[in-house]
Amino acid sequence: MKDSLILSFETSCDETSVAVIKNGNQILSNIVATQIKSHQRFGGVVPEVASRHHIEQITGCIRDALNESGMSYPDFDGVAVTYGPGLVGSLLIGVNAAKTVAWAHNLPLIPVNHIAGHIYGANLVKQIEFPAMALVVSGGHTELVYMPKEDDFEIIGETRDDAAGEAYDKIGRVLGINYPAGKQVDQMAHLGKDVFHFPRAMDKEDNFDFSFSGLKSAFINTVHHADQINTSLDKNDLAASFQAAVVDVLSDKTVKALKEFPVKQLILGGGVAANLGLRDRLKKDLTDFPETELMLVPIHLCGDNAAMIGAAGAMLLRHHVFADASLNADPSLEFEYIS
Numbered sequence: 001m002k003d004s005l006i007l008s009f010e011t012s013c014d015e016t017s018v019a020v021i022k023n024g025n026q027i028l029s030n031i032v033a034t035q036i037k038s039h040q041r042f043g044g045v046v047p048e049v050a051s052r053h054h055i056e057q058i059t060g061c062i063r064d065a066l067n068e069s070g071m072s073y074p075d076f077d078g079v080a081v082t083y084g085p086g087l088v089g090s091l092l093i094g095v096n097a098a099k100t101v102a103w104a105h106n107l108p109l110i111p112v113n114h115i116a117g118h119i120y121g122a123n124l125v126k127q128i129e130f131p132a133m134a135l136v137v138s139g140g141h142t143e144l145v146y147m148p149k150e151d152d153f154e155i156i157g158e159t160r161d162d163a164a165g166e167a168y169d170k171i172g173r174v175l176g177i178n179y180p181a182g183k184q185v186d187q188m189a190h191l192g193k194d195v196f197h198f199p200r201a202m203d204k205e206d207n208f209d210f211s212f213s214g215l216k217s218a219f220i221n222t223v224h225h226a227d228q229i230n231t232s233l234d235k236n237d238l239a240a241s242f243q244a245a246v247v248d249v250l251s252d253k254t255v256k257a258l259k260e261f262p263v264k265q266l267i268l269g270g271g272v273a274a275n276l277g278l279r280d281r282l283k284k285d286l287t288d289f290p291e292t293e294l295m296l297v298p299i300h301l302c303g304d305n306a307a308m309i310g311a312a313g314a315m316l317l318r319h320h321v322f323a324d325a326s327l328n329a330d331p332s333l334e335f336e337y338i339s
Contacts, residue, residue, distance in 0.1 A: 004077045004317060007065070007101065008310030009058075011094030012086025012114045013140070014039055014050045016057035019306035020069035024314025025123055029068035030307040033057040040178050044169060051089035058097050065306075073105040080110040080313025082117060083323075084333030085140070091329035099325055110313040111323040113333055114304075115141060116153060118269035120315060121297040121308035128295070129264040135254050137278070138270035139165030139180070144208050144254065146261050146338060151319050154338040156257060157208025164246055165272045167212040171219045171242055175235055186275050189243035192236030196222060198245040200252075208257050215245050243277050251281045258289055267295040274302040 003023055010017040014035040020028040035053045039045050066072060081098035084091060102109040119134040134145045142164045144157040162170070165182060172181020175188075198218050201211040219242050226233045258266065266289075268282060279296060286294045301308060 004314055005071060005075050006078055006080050006110070006310040006313045006317065007076050008080040008112075008306040008313050009094040009098045010082045010114075010117065010304055010306040010309045011054045011058070011090050012082045012084075013090055013304055014045045014053070015304040016054045016061050016093075017304065017306035018058070018061040018065040019310045020065055020071050021307060021310030021314060024120075024311050025127065027124060027307045028071065029065045030305055031061045031064045031068065032303075032305050033061055036180065043173055043179050045087070047087045047089055050087060051093060054090055054093035058093055062097070062101070073101070073107070076105070076107055078108040078110045078313060078317045080112050080309050080316070082114045082309050083111045083327055084330030085114055086329075086331055088329050088331040091331060095327060095329050099327060103325065108317070109323045109327060110316050110321060111327055112309045112312045112316065113153070113335065114309075115143065115145070115335065116312045117308040118297070119145065119147075119153075119267055120312035121269050121301045122267045122295040123311045123315075124301060124307060125298060126295065128267070129293075131261070131263045132265040132267060133257060133261060133263045134267040134269060135250065135282075136270045137164050137250065137268070137272035137275075139163060139169065139272075141270065142210050142212070142250075144257050145335060146257075146263075150315060151321070153335040155335050156261065156338045157210065157253060159210040159212060160202075161211055161213035162216060164210070164212055164250065165270070167216045167246070168272065170216050174220055174223050175238065182272060182275065185239045185243060186277055188236045188239035189277055190240075192234060192238070192240030194241045194244040195237045196241035198222075198241050200245055200248050203249050203252050208253050210249055210253060212246065215242070243275075247275075247278050247281045250278060251285050254282070255285050255288070258292060263292055265293045265295050267297070269297040269302065271303050273297055274299045
């Protein structure tokens with residue numbers, strides 16, 4: 001069987017990335033130009049700044065991805081690109097770059113859902129087997145996705161307010177941590193104890209949805225009250241208490257979903273999937289599901305990158321899912337909800 005080669009683009013938020021993926025599971029190159037330092041002084045991503053950086057970085061990323069892989073345009077079988085969800089200005093840079101390359105070199109254009117990319121990051125380690133389930137946890141999304149078969153994504157639960165990663169960044173500001181805060185909060189959590197017992201919102205409700213807004217508010221109110229009465233709180237304990245609440249809800253809802261939807265694999269993906277506390281908890285809880293394999297997307301592929309988009313694009317290429325020149329950014333793109 002002939003090898004497939006995908007040139008892929010990811011510009012949904014604040015990472016400009018271009019990759020070359022072979023057969024949907026082998027990374028020949030994965031160039032990521034990060035913008036973290038540019039956004040740190042604002043405490044979060046500024047959409048206009050992100051768009052400008054994408055414009056500045058995209059052609060260099062294409063050049064570097066081609067050079068590192070040793071490939072040229074005639075070698076490719078398709079061009080994959082994230083077209084949503086994400087920041088509309090950022091998405092447009094990647095979509096237009098991919099459309100230009102596809103048109104200029106007569107290559108199929110493959111539209112990829114950003115969340116499918118996070119899920120298919122697992123395929124870069126081991127082939128996904130179906131039925132499968134994915135817990136996708138990032139700065140903008142927290143979803144449980146059931147996949148009865150390839151190219152079939154059904155949301156069975158999602159956050160009703162803040163995404164988990166968003167909550168991490170917001171409480172990080174209160175702790176005096178620069179954006180992005182997730183990694184440092186995780187490190188601090190391993191040094192502290194859950195002494196504040198923050199609320200586990202929706203944990204016992206008869207659904208698979210999440211809520212982190214109340215937890216965030218409880219955390220902030222606890223810190224502000226301590227400041228008002230001139231009491232010092234241990235920051236490591238605060239971090240540990242916050243993380244314990246997040247991990248409890250994420251894991252409890254996932255376990256509940258696995259009982260109702262038996263699957264061969266559970267995939268953990270998204271930026272917050274790099275959280276060591278969450279990884280350890282799921283490893284522990286999955287011992288009760290010996291028929292379900294836990295698939296952890298490698299930490300270096302948990303953040304936004306084009307390699308995961310290329311992996312998903314290779315799958316869509318097999319299913320002949322193509323777009324034409326009318327492809328546009330869809331910042332609110334989402335999977336279907338399970339009926």
